[in-house]
Amino acid sequence: MFDATSWVVIAPEMFLLFMACAITLLDLWVSSTRRAPSYWATQITLLVLALWNASHALALSRPDFPKAFYGFGGMVLADAFGSWMKCFATLALAATLVYARPYSAQRQMLQRGGELFTLSLFALLGIYTMIAGNHFLVIYLGLELISLSSFALVALRREHLLANEAAMKYFILGSLASGFLLYGLSMLYGATGSMLLPEVLQSVMQHTAKRDILMLGLVFIVAGLAFKLGAAPFHMWLPDVYQGAPTSITLILAAAPKLAIFAVMLRLLVTGLLELAPQWQLMLMVLAVCSLLIGNLSAVMQSNAKRMLAWSTIGQNGFMLLAFVVSHANGNNLSLKDACAASMFYMLSYTIAALVSFGILMLLSREGYECENLSDLSGLNHHRPLYAGIMALSMLSLAGVPLTVGFYAKFKVLHALLTVPTTLHIALAVLAIVMSVVGAFAYLRIIKIMFFDAPEHGQPAALQAGYGVRATLTFNGALLLVFGILPASLLQLCEQAIINMLRHMSGLG
Amino acid sequence: MGFLSFVIWTPIVAGCLLLAFSGERYNRLVRWAALLAALVSFGQTILLYSRFNPILSDMQLVENVPWIPGINSNYHIGVDGISLWFVVMTAFITALVVLASWTNITERVNQYMGAVLVLSGLMIATFCVLDALMFYVFFEATLIPMYLIIGIWGGPRKIYSAFKFFLYTLMGSLFMLIAMAYLYTVSGNSFDIATWQALPLGATEQTLLFFAFVAAFGVKLPMWPLHTWLPDVHVEAPTGGSAILASIMLKLGGYGFLRLALPIAPDAAHRWAWLMLALSLIAVVYIGLVALVQQDMKKLVAYSSVSHMGYVTLGMFVFSEAGNSGAILQMLAHGLISPGMFLCVGVLYDRMHSRQIADYGGVANTMPRFVALAMIFAFGNFGVPATAGFVGEWTVIIAIVKANLWIGLIGGTSLVLAAAYTLWMVQRVYLGPIANDNVRSLRDINLRETVVLCVLGLSVLWMGVYPKPIMQAMDASVVKLTQHMAQSKLQ
Secondary structure (H helix, E strand, C coil): CHHHHHHHHHHHHHHHHHHHHHHHHHHHCCCCCCCCCHHHHHHHHHHHHHHEEEEEEEHCCCCCEEECCEEEECCCCEEEHHHHHHHHHHHHHHHHHHHHHHHHHCCCCCCCCHHHHHHHHHHHHHHHHHHHEEEEHHHHHHHHHHHHHHHHHCCCCCCCEEEEEEEHHHHHHHHHHHHHHHHHHHHHHHHHCCCEEEHHHHHHHCCCCCHHHHHHHHHHHHHHHHHHCCCCCCCCCCHHHHHHHHHHHHHHHHHEEEEEEEEHHHHHHHHHCHHHHHHHHHHHHHHHHHHHHHHHHHHHHHCCCHHHHHHHHHHHHHHHHHHHHCCCCHHHHHHHHHCCCCCHHHHHHHHHHHHHHHHHHHHCCCCEECCCCCCCCHHHHHHHHHHHHHHHHHHHHHHCCCCCCCHHHHHHHHHHCCCCCHHHHHHHHHHHHHHHHEEEEHHHHHHHHHHCCCCCCCCCCCCCCCHHHHHHHHHHHHHHHHHHHHHHHHHHHHHHHHHHHHHHHHCCC | CHHHHHHHHCCCCCCCCHHHCCCCCHHHHHHHHHHHHHHHHHHHEEEHHHHCCCCCCEEEEEEEEEHHHHHHHHEEEEHHHHHHHHHHHHHCCCCCCHHHHHCCCCHHHHHHHHHHHHHHHHHHHHHHEEEHHHHHHHHHHHHHHHHHHHHHHHCCCHHHHHHHHHHHHHHHHHHHHHHHHHHHHHHHCCCCCHHHHHHHCHHHHHHHHHHHHHHHHHHHCCCCCCCCCHHHHHCCCCHHHHHHHHHHHHHHHHHHHEEEEEEHHHHHHHHCHHHHHHHHHHHHHHHHHHHHCCCCCHHHHHHHHHHHHHHHHHHHHHCCCHHHHHHHHHHHHHHHHHHHHHHHHHHHHHHHHCCCCCHHHCCHHCCCCHHHHHHHHHHCCCCCCCCCCHHHHHHHHHHHHHHHHHHHHHHHHHHHEEEEEEHHHHHHHHHHHHHCCHHHHHCCCCCCHHHHHHHHHHHHHHHHHCCHHHHHHHHHHHHHHHHHHHHHCCC
């Protein structure tokens, strides 16, 4: 059972665990307030991991290679999809930490220790575990590791009242969500008698599982995942936490973990419980419609940028979930593949845009001044045309305007939705676009504030961020445009990864 | 990279480069560089015309390379007789707008010139692409620079107008996106517009697709009752923005009808022609009456644009060769006359900071040179023979009278209305005794303004006197389009 393959499969995780522990120890001997040694050790670790995972993913996509490797009796697996998701989560975290370090240092978040780095590494370990999990307990373990690390991260500014409140809310509601998920998983275990995903699939396909318990379990699983992802009506924690947490932590929550939750959603629902597709599709449809309505309509009315982005996240989640609502009637795997690839592409494009928008907010903040109200951005184009342009790109991408990557994300989802054009699907598509126009108003408002309004505070102070931050941010913004004009490579990557996953996990395709 | 790619990307690249030169000290450099880029771009389109073979009805100078292989979308561009003149006109008007905005844009000149050039390239691309996804990308992307042009350099209510413009048109085009996603699926994952045009479709499907396209292009053109964004936007946009909007951006809608809506859903178009004709007649007559009572010169010109665009749809929906070429000629004529009208209002506004007709009177006494040129556009606007307006309107009227005398008669009243509102404005603004001291102290137009208005005025006269090259180049393509639309695509 504990053969060499098992260790190869989890080698990146082991390396990450070792480095996280090592950096925790190393940090004890660091005395500088900016934690340079811990920071660089973290960044090097992340870089190595990103390259490692990318090379795994490339190897696993080769036709002469097995589609997936299993370890520890099938409890964990490594496939191209998982490796890509790990790679992107790692890169997202690396970019987040680049933006977060000066911001956090100015707010005395690094004075007592480098928890920002170590806790985010442990969160990343949770992300890896979740993505690699092929077994209910492994998945749950990963989820808890992410959750516990993020609870602590939100509370990192001990003396800050709002952050503490946010941490408390996040902790209580997050625990509730974990409870939901665990409850649902245990019911699934009860119904099928196994915690391994492939065995669960078998059992459901052969109709040996007890149907009513299975359904009840499914409801709890979908609710738990929706909680963690932040889809209405399970979104209540999200605006408060996004607003209350320091912006650096908000971004840590907004970028990488969502990729993991998305991956688990694909693994659990699409591959594990494919037989129950009509049921969970109905649930996801309700979630999607609620999220689209609530997220976009609420985003319009916000005056706090972080809160507005939080509501917009909910709306974006709704759009992404729509892709799952394709009919999977009589084994139409083509549309299933399209749908999963569309949602994966959507998640990635959202992550890039979220990194940019929160990155800009952090860049414009400085010691004793928090850039978080929309009016703080007023007249940005007057003195910082480059960053105003980058922020505008990110907003246009979120709104789904062409020449940015967000357009293809929206188009792919609409296309997936319309592969089986029933009245219901067309109605959903129409709702989605009407709500996108509502959301576009919120995003355009930020552009209006930056470009059309006069600066509020006169000449702003010089930026405190170094050239590394600026270069990363510019590169990050340019990605929106590059993938917006030449999306072929990213689209193909998503499609390939999804095809591989569907082939080896459910024996389809 | 072929020649047509250069035509598309030269202004876009030049515009992006200009963005790097922010700051007062570069203003002079930026203006000259923008003018140079715009002239080079115009020169390229003239070369394009010389390479164009008017005998062929097919796409010419075609380039086709995979763009997004995963979803089968290609960088597929080409021109035919329908798109050729729109490309030339875009580059022509852009160069004039750069020159016309020389001194009245003083803030962030590089961003303005950059936006105008990028916009020009995006619009040329929209006229050239033969791949539906790319068409959508460029069609929508034009909103971004225009939104910024209105919002940054516009008038007092610029923000309201910029939002109205963006959201209104975004809403319309998103319906088209759904239609495209559907067509992509039923055509077996193809974005080729020619494939879509040949695709057999059922009656209900065609109707839904047709109205999805009408939502996009009807807003853009604009058709009554989807026109309400236009007057607001025109009033608040800077002069150059108004000129581009009226001259070229509206034509994207008309072009979209000819390239996508009508050939893809011809049966639905025939079936709903009565509705489209009715809406067009309302636009022509009712909006003409609305224009008559306007107090604001820019609003008057804006309403006159809506009314003139009614002719375009009238021409298209009688489905005859003369109707289609009339629609295109009307678009081209309006593309030359309306920027002239807006630039004239801009000239006055620069001096008096008012667009109210009541503030003027007897301008001809103090600005004779200006008024002489302005009269060309005024006459063009109501279709006096020997101006471009005559060619467009006359062809359309002949076509609709052939199809139905009554529609022709109602449509023809617009000639009278256009003459009424244009001449009444001319009389109140330009003619008569000097109304007040502000008018008395007006300076006549300088050399730069004279050049802009002269070139534009000459082009209006040229198209009115000698439209043969224009008609010759588009003839073969129009015949092909008309034949295509006459065939049923029902299964």
